[in-house]
Amino acid sequence: MAEEKLLVKRNGDFHYPIYFEEDFSNLSQVLRDEQMEGRRICVVADSNTAALYGEAVQKELSMAAAEVLMFVFSAGEPNKNLDTVKDLYRFLIQHEIDRTGILAALGGGVTGDLTGFGAATYLRGIDFIQIPTTLLAQVDSSVGGKTGVDFEQYKNMVGAFHQPRLVYMNLSTLKTLPPKEFSCGMGEVIKTGLICDKDFFQYVQNCQPKVSQMDLAVLASMVRRCCTIKAGVVERDPREKGERALLNLGHTIGHAVEKLKDFQLLHGQCVGLGLIAAGYISMQRGLLTVSEYEQVCSCCASYGLPLTVSGLDPEEVLSATKKDKKMERGHIKFIFMDGLGKTFISTDLTDEEMLAGIREICV
């Protein structure tokens, strides 16, 4: 089942690889292949991932590294903040990690975003690698170099673009992922199909039974397809000057809900809600048929994503959408669906249209 590695272009001719594996046993060889051996590595993991995979990863990396340290922080989005980054800086300074040091993000998107930001800023930038263990991190956050933390309830408000030196996926880690976390990854998978690949969206609709059986061959091809699509977008537009904003489909309303729910609803769940709202808005503009909109909803539902959220005032959600990063001269850069598998960016969305979409998900 092992898939060929995928190469992502970074800075002209330099490429970084994404490895699709079934265990951690090739980690040390991969470090050697990428000429990163003999250096000190600090593995960054949250409390859950450290307990599950910390020892195995530390052991594998030790075979090619000069030393392997482990920095552990408390799991959860509320800890993706500058306080945790400060704790990481202190740990790195205390252990005299210099510019030859490497950070290894072992875990989900929270760990990857935080570690990448630490690596981008510590000593003005050191190398880091991604070892994603959630579906969301494997299909989305470990690729593309968006790193950062939340700041005073604002999502990803402080960050940097910093590409990893390599991404190593052990697909078997998905077997220990709680079902709710797995659905979160499916939110980003569905988003990926809707952005630019109708065939892939239909594949995702149809393969739900195999995915729910954790069929590794199906999961591998799904993860690889998402990485291929994302890598293509990121190669063409690494710093989100244009096309990359499409990867934000569902995130304008999704991030507003995530923030107003105090991060009690998970990122992928909020992306699912945001997809439904964006689908509704697109349908109201005549860009999606009723049947296409229903397919977006039923695909999300089939993977256990919520279709509605309670306890939110739609007007408050609307004003929260205006505090996200996607504003351009006072207008939101909104991602519309234009049929299934096609999207475009526009700044002409009215408050009334946005409110109608928000009302569709708020109960």
Ligand SMILES: NC(=O)c1ccc[n+]([C@@H]2O[C@H](COP(=O)([O-])OP(=O)(O)OC[C@H]3O[C@@H](n4cnc5c(N)ncnc54)[C@H](O)[C@@H]3O)[C@@H](O)[C@H]2O)c1
């Ligand atoms: N940088 C990007 O491009 C990008 C893209 C998408 C999302 N994100 C960010 O990613 C974050 C969400 O990531 P996430 O959904 O992976 O959340 P997460 O990192 O919090 O992981 C979810 C939970 O699963 C646990 N976990 C991780 N791997 C496990 C495993 N194999 N088995 C059992 N438990 C495991 C974690 O400890 C955590 O409790 C958000 O902060 C979001 O903003 C970033």
Ligand SMILES: O=C(O)C(=O)C[C@@H](O)[C@H](O)[C@H](O)COP(=O)(O)O
């Ligand atoms: O990689 C990207 O670009 C994305 O937009 C992927 C999103 O899934 C991800 O949630 C990202 O962190 C959102 O970016 P932001 O700039 O809106 O914070």
Ligand SMILES: [Zn+2]
């Ligand atoms: Zn996202």
